[in-house]
Amino acid sequence: MNDRLSAPARAFLAQNRRMLIGADWVDAQSGATLDAVNPADGQILTRFPAAQAEDVDRAVAAARAAFDGGDWPAMRPVERERMLHRLANLIEENADELAELESVDNGKSVLMARHGDMAMAVDFLRYMAGWATKIEGTTITPSVPYIPDMRFTAYTLREPVGVVGAIIPWNFPLLMAVWKIGPALASGCTVVLKPAEETSLTALRLGELVLEAGYPAGVVNVVTGLGHVAGAALSAHPGIDKVAFTGSTEVGKLVGKAAMENMTRVSLELGGKSPVIMLDDVDPAMAAQGAAMAIFFNHGQVCTAGSRLYVHKSRFDEVVGGLSAIADGMKLGSGLDPEAQMGPLVSAKQRDRVCGYIAQGIEAGARAAAGGGAADGAGFFVKPTVLVNTNPTMSVVREEIFGPVVVAMPFDDIDEVARLANDTIFGLGASIWSNNLRKVHRLVPKIKAGTVWINCHNVLDPALPFGGYKQSGLGREMGKAVFDMYTESKSVMMAL
Numbered sequence: 321m322n323d324r325l326s327a328p329a330r331a332f333l334a335q336n337r338r339m340l341i342g343a344d345w346v347d348a349q350s351g352a353t354l355d356a357v358n359p360a361d362g363q364i365l366t367r368f369p370a371a372q373a374e375d376v377d378r379a380v381a382a383a384r385a386a387f388d389g390g391d392w393p394a395m396r397p398v399e400r401e402r403m404l405h406r407l408a409n410l411i412e413e414n415a416d417e418l419a420e421l422e423s424v425d426n427g428k429s430v431l432m433a434r435h436g437d438m439a440m441a442v443d444f445l446r447y448m449a450g451w452a453t454k455i456e457g458t459t460i461t462p463s464v465p466y467i468p469d470m471r472f473t474a475y476t477l478r479e480p481v482g483v484v485g486a487i488i489p490w491n492f493p494l495l496m497a498v499w500k501i502g503p504a505l506a507s508g509c510t511v512v513l514k515p516a517e518e519t520s521l522t523a524l525r526l527g528e529l530v531l532e533a534g535y536p537a538g539v540v541n542v543v544t545g546l547g548h549v550a551g552a553a554l555s556a557h558p559g560i561d562k563v564a565f566t567g568s569t570e571v572g573k574l575v576g577k578a579a580m581e582n583m584t585r586v587s588l589e590l591g592g593k594s595p596v597i598m599l600d601d602v603d604p605a606m607a608a609q610g611a612a613m614a615i616f617f618n619h620g621q622v623c624t625a626g627s628r629l630y631v632h633k634s635r636f637d638e639v640v641g642g643l644s645a646i647a648d649g650m651k652l653g654s655g656l657d658p659e660a661q662m663g664p665l666v667s668a669k670q671r672d673r674v675c676g677y678i679a680q681g682i683e684a685g686a687r688a689a690a691g692g693g694a695a696d697g698a699g700f701f702v703k704p705t706v707l708v709n710t711n712p713t714m715s716v717v718r719e720e721i722f723g724p725v726v727v728a729m730p731f732d733d734i735d736e737v738a739r740l741a742n743d744t745i746f747g748l749g750a751s752i753w754s755n756n757l758r759k760v761h762r763l764v765p766k767i768k769a770g771t772v773w774i775n776c777h778n779v780l781d782p783a784l785p786f787g788g789y790k791q792s793g794l795g796r797e798m799g800k801a802v803f804d805m806y807t808e809s810k811s812v813m814m815a816l
């Protein structure tokens with residue numbers, strides 16, 4: 321594998337990595353480490369620290385020192401904007417190496433990592449850089465009628481919330497890191513970032529770029545380790561002011577409860593089971609392509625993956641037939657193989673979890689129209705799978721599988737499909753495919769989801785708020801909305 325990597329990526333993997341606390345690269349105090357594993361072949365890439373609570377304490381102290389009386393929150397907004405641009409430029413300059421590290425650590429295609437993840441990360445940081453100079457309060461003329469002989473004026477200030485504990489998942493490792501640090505840094509906050517234990521490498525490389533960009537010590541700290549150890553210590557830490565979490569709904573609830581103990585501000589971007597709705601006017605071949613993109617992008621390891629496909633019964637056989645043919649024709653292989661159309665899942669555990677769901681579905685009466693289990697070989701591959709003959713009570717229909725598995729179901733009319741689409745605890749995304757404007761606009765308000773795409777799926781932009789209804793989360797990232805979560809509002813009232 322190593323001979324397919326560039327010299328900078330090989331050099332990064334050639335030594336065990338340390339984590340970033342303040343301006344120092346350190347081991348865990350216990351000396352414990354975790355393995356970074358290549359999911360395409362199960363080989364160890366390098367090792368990195370397994371932080372415990374005491375390491376989290378040190379990182380929080382470093383971030384606190386950088387915030388309280390530190391240079392970063394006191395910096396003029398335009399200087400923070402320039403610093404964010406500097407970091408975006410460094411990510412761009414090192415995007416080939418970062419994409420290679422992402423590919424071997426996560427399993428995704430190096431091309432997708434380079435032109436998807438890294439390009440979006442740069443774009444997102446630049447968008448957030450622009451906000452540093454645009455965070456503003458309001459002026460208000462209060463009435464205070466119960467003090468008739470006095471007049472008042474008032475204004476609000478938006479102040480950085482403080483030290484942010486950011487906990488992120490493994491599906492878009494560097495992009496998720498940037499989603500958190502972008503608005504935090506633009507607001508003047510300092511950060512302790514805890515990447516997923518499956519994919520910590522690009523967060524550590526990002527830490528190097530933060531130092532190279534000249535950020536003051538402690539503004540960004542990267543602490544690696546297990547979720548139930550380092551992540552739990554961070555979310556329950558009384559020294560942080562906000563937890564920004566992206567991950568599963570199950571862990572999100574634990575994080576939310578831990579944060580609430582200290583009344584720490586919390587935002588949660590959680591799981592999904594997003595419906596893809598094909599109305600009766602779709603072109604079956606295009607619909608099959610659209611459905612395939614919606615579920616198989618990033619091997620189905622996407623929070624908004626289109627994992628429930630509802631097709632009008634008049635088009636069902638053609639669309640599902642086309643989708644199954646696409647699934648059967650996909651070439652599986654390492655993310656470094658330019659011919660491969662789908663890589664391995666992130667870990668053996670994730671492969672086994674996904675295959676367990678497929679087996680449960682088949683046991684309960686579903687039929688695999690394509691795929692149906694793991695692929696042979698040393699890597700953690702799962703065949704792209706299309707399940708039919710499902711019913712709404714099956715676990716494959718109700719639970720987030722987070723792999724390349726879609727359940728396909730026919731429907732009759734719009735009210736029925738709206739009811740089926742909303743029959744879930746989740747509410748992250750949904751897509752509607754049709755050129756019938758009247759039907760589309762009747763359906764959009766009925767769908768309980770944070771994002772509804774029309775004739776596309778999984779398309780994100782930093783200007784558009786993103787987040788979940790129901791158990792898909794709390795709060796909105798992106799756009800102006802994200803700054804409500806990284807700032808406090810202070811009301812200032814003055815007697816005239």
Ligand code: NAD
Pocket residue numbers: 487488489490491514515516517545546547548549550551552553555566567568569571572574575589590591592622623624720722748788792793
């Ligand atoms: P996960 O919940 O298992 O882990 C996410 C992060 O939480 C990791 O860093 C992990 O180490 C940490 N963690 C685990 N246990 C913890 C605990 N007890 N306390 C504190 N932190 C803990 O999720 P995952 O498997 O890494 O990622 C997949 C999930 O993420 C899916 O459910 C997916 O839908 C969701 N996701 C959501 C979005 C979104 O924006 N809504 C984006 C990407 C992924």
